[in-house]
Amino acid sequence: MKLITNYQVDHKAKNYEIIVTENALEQEYDLSHYHKCFALIDTYVYRLHKAKIDAFMKRYDIEKVLIPSGEAVKTMHHFSTMTELLLEKNIKRNDCLIAIGGGATGDFTGYVAASLLRGISFIQVPTTILAHDAAIGGKTGINSKHGKNLIGxxxxxxxxxxxxxxxxxxxxxxxxxxxxEIVKHVLLNGNYKVNQISDIVNDDLSRLMQAFNKLDDLKDMNKMQTWITYGIQTKLNVVERDELESGVRKYLNFGHTLGHALEFSHKLPHGIAVIHGMMYALILSGYEENIIEKFYHWLIQLGYPEVEVKSFEHYYALLSKDKKNETDSISFVVMEQRQGHLENVFYLKSFEYGTLKKSFERWVTVLRSCYGEK
Ligand SMILES: NC(=O)c1ccc[n+]([C@@H]2O[C@H](COP(=O)([O-])OP(=O)(O)OC[C@H]3O[C@@H](n4cnc5c(N)ncnc54)[C@H](O)[C@@H]3O)[C@@H](O)[C@H]2O)c1
Structure with missing residues (x-):
């Protein structure tokens, strides 16, 4: 499967192709226009897939640079060490960095590429399901002690x-x-309704729920490839319309405001934090408990773990640093709610402390009762 971005802002100039297939790394690519390529590789991924990665690097004469696994690399310290290392290696404007790893490796490598010599090329080789989202759309960055992705x-x-x-x-x-993130893309894109008595009616979301109803279903990579492509296409549709996040791209942050605070506080995998953040965002959007329960029953069946939540004040302190805020109240992406029907219409809405806290308490009650029933 080959998808091509099609940014309307500069037409063909900086479009890029996205190849999604088994053994894509073994296909032929023209890298001859780069002077030299350096692959920044998640150390753990390298250990697991050494033969495959080595063969790729050998074929194109790529230099290997191992980096710390996962989120740990997204720090100013590693950014500084890496840029100095590459400068020491005499990196040139027409060199290229290749990120081999999950979303964290891609975010980090992309940010190094954006900064070095005011910008050199980079290629994404995502190795996680989540990176179907992270590798598309050109957002790169690292974390600060004040929160996630605040430098980028x-x-x-x-x-x-x-x-x-x-x-x-x-x-x-x-x-x-x-x-x-696939669930998020289906919510953003799908044509569906969830009615008041919590039946999920319709196509994309119900198809997804039917296709995946236990953990083992997530291990079926044929099935997964279909939905990964769906997710990429959804993300492309959004970023092609609003690359720099001045409008509709903000909706891709659905669930991420509280999600980032949960991820940061509990060191949870990004998407596990985000899925709980989405449930909170649904409550903020005005949905009744029965709809959230319906989602939680499905999520629990799939194996999503409970979060041992801290006090609201703990998260509020983090939320008030969230970079999407332009005023004192805190902005969330919410989903249109019409007489209990879930609609795939999103918008940004600011909430005051009191509403956020009340919704938080409702969310915690649903969360605990659904997990308590397990
Ligand atoms: N730039 C964007 O638009 C965007 C969008 C969403 C998320 N993100 C970022 O992406 C990151 C989360 O992405 P992620 O979940 O891929 O995280 P990650 O890169 O931290 O990878 C998660 C873990 O999986 C391991 N791993 C990676 N590939 C593996 C493989 N094939 N087999 C076994 N283990 C493997 C990693 O070593 C790591 O421990 C966060 O930093 C988040 O902020 C960015």
Whole structure:
């Protein structure tokens, strides 16, 4: 499957192709226009897929640079060490960085590429389900002690090579984390309704719920590839309309406001935090408990773990630093609610402390009661 971005802002100039298939890394690519390529590889991924990665690097004479696994690399310390290392290696404007790893590796490598010599090329080789989201759309960045992704840049990759066979080694938590972003893409894109008595009527969302109803279903990579492509297409539709997040792209942050605070506080995999954040956002949107319960029953069946929530004040302190805020109240992406029907219409809405706290208490009650019934 080959998808091509089609940014209307500069037409063909900086579009990039996204190859999604098993063994995509073994296909032929023209990298001859780069002076030299450096692959920044998640150390854990390298250990698991050494033969495959080595063969790729050998074929194109790519230099290997191993980096810390996962989120740990997204720090100013590693950013500084990496940029100095690459400068020491005499990196040139027409060199290229290749990110091989999950979303964290892609965010980090992209930010290094955006900053070095005011911008050099980079290629994404995502190795997690979640990175179907992270590798598309050109957002790159690292974390600050004040919160996640607070330092970053927009930087389009030259190409995305999504080799599905990497996904076979993901553990359960990472499968669930990645699947959460697929759920988000279906909510954003799907044509569906959830009615007052909590029946989920319709196509995309109900198809997804039927296709995946236990953890083992997430290990069926044929099935997963279909939905990964769906997720990528959804994300492309949004970022092609609003690359720099001045409008509709903000809706991709559905569930991420509280999600980031949960991720940061509990060191949860990104998507597991986000899926709980989406449930909170549904309550803020005005949905009744029975709809949230319906979702939670499905999520529990799939194996999503409970969050041992802290006090509202703990998260509020983090939320008030969220970069999407332009005023004192806190802005959330919410989903249109018409007489109890869930609609795929999103907007940004600001909430005061009191409403946020009340909704938080309602969310915690639903969360505890659904997990208590397990
Ligand atoms: N830039 C964006 O638009 C965007 C969008 C969503 C998320 N993100 C970012 O992406 C990150 C989350 O992505 P992620 O979940 O891929 O995280 P990750 O890169 O931290 O990977 C998660 C874990 O999986 C391991 N891993 C990676 N590939 C593997 C494989 N094939 N087999 C076994 N283990 C593997 C990693 O070593 C790591 O421990 C967060 O930092 C988040 O902020 C960015």
């Amino acid at each position: 840049a927009f930087k389009r990759p030259d190409r995305v090579i999504y080799d599905i066979s990497f996904l076979n080694t993901l553990n359960d938590a990472e499968l669930l984390s990645g699947f959460a």
